[in-house]
Amino acid sequence: MSEYQRIETEAELRDLLGFPGKLVQHKVIGVIDEHCRRFIAQSPILMLATSDHEGHVDVSPRGDSPGFVQILDERRLVIPERPGNRRMDSLINLLSNPRAGMIFMIPGLEETLRVNGRAAIVRDEQLLQQMEAYGRTPLVGIMVEVEECYTHCAKAFKRSSLWNPESWPAKDHLPDIPKMIADHVKLPGISAEQVAASLNDSYTNRLY
Missing domain, CATH: 2.30.110.10 (Electron Transport, Fmn-binding Protein; Chain A)
Incomplete structure (x- = not known):
């Protein structure tokens, strides 16, 4: 972040953005x-x-x-x-x-x-x-x-527009969470399908 201009004090911040x-x-x-x-x-x-x-x-x-x-x-x-x-x-x-x-x-x-x-x-x-x-x-x-x-x-x-359903993205455009987790963990033998099954089991059987 050093290449960007930074604000270091509250006085600088107040001069720029003001007071409540x-x-x-x-x-x-x-x-x-x-x-x-x-x-x-x-x-x-x-x-x-x-x-x-x-x-x-x-x-x-x-x-x-x-x-x-x-x-x-x-x-x-x-x-x-x-x-x-x-x-x-x-x-x-x-x-x-x-x-x-x-x-x-x-x-x-x-x-x-x-x-x-x-x-x-x-x-x-x-x-x-x-x-x-x-x-x-x-x-x-x-x-x-x-x-x-x-x-x-x-x-x-x-x-x-968080609470406006018309602003929500289509479900097929949402992030693929099982694939995201599988790619992040990078463990041998752990596929997106296995993660999806594990998540489903957790959501179904271990909410409480």
Whole structure:
């Protein structure tokens, strides 16, 4: 990146892009109020951002039926950890750096809800049983002590037309994910067809 002109200070950045207005400056709250509670209850998916102690960043989705995130009180929420691929990037990051950021989304709504705070991995049996789905209780959950809650404007969703089906590409033009994975792993004997079968088995039999 050294050959490109770079901005090195906040002063340079502010001179170029300016400052937020009063509405933006005052919209951040430190609790899960009634509005945030309603938003989270209707959200079937969130993006979870974490980083390790060296600052290596990871963002991954968490999704389930609306209401899958449990709100304990105005300061705490819990995200159930459903079965994944066992990389556990988010969980391992939280062991060394408890900071977490989330973006909650509701299909069709272009504004989103951002929540930031301190997170911990919990395994309280009574708590986790409340997040049982299809007869299976998560082994752990991510509890977040909320420090910031605020809405994010709809500009990115309007520019991308994300929720407009007419803007979606035809299915036969979508990336071939099994082939992508097979080409990336480059393991002998692993074909796109085998990856597709493995993914289908995981999606069919190991969602919960």
